Amino acid sequence: NAGVTQTPKFRILKIGQSMTLQCTQDMNHNYMYWYRQDPGMGLKLIYYSVGAGITDKGEVPNGYNVSRSTTEDFPLRLELAAPSQTSVYFCASSYSPSGVFTGELFFGEGSRLTVL
């Protein structure tokens, strides 16, 4: 019963470094998401994917890239890390049969990233 698994849970980066946050789900969900959570700001959508090979930008995509080569995996790439990317990142998935979004998201435990 793993659900949505994110790694790493914590990471400190220096300005200009790059890294990838890994996300995998074992529920055969077709939709997957990356959100970031900043204090007092709720969750903001970075990127989402409605299926393998399909990705699209959310509200705050700048500075990030994603890929979806399999149903299970949805990694988030940070290029040239900046202090503004210090945040908690959540991966989530959803089962939307026949492409009809049903709304319920299943979340990973979050990854806290600090850029110094």
Next chain:
Amino acid sequence: AQTVTQSQPEMSVQEAETVTLSCTYDTSESDYYLFWYKQPPSRQMILVIRQEAYKQQNATENRFSVNFQKAAKSFSLKISDSQLGDAAMYFCASDSGYALNFGKGTSLLVTP
């Protein structure tokens, strides 16, 4: 842009009492879902309750219930018989057709 507004940054309730958390939303969808998620200090996002907009009956899950006013675009969460374990951040979310839009959250403190 679709928005979700939670006007109460913090709320406090005594154990065993009832508290209501407010949420208003704006959506262009004709049929949609609304959610309340709970985030305890562990950071895990936990689904509390879900409402389908086409259903007029308010959703209920044990001690949690909603007051859904579609015309007013209001979706409040009522927690009855509050327990210490209810202390958390509560996020209201609306369906954008492919993802959820979240409010900024309400921090709920439960006092003995």
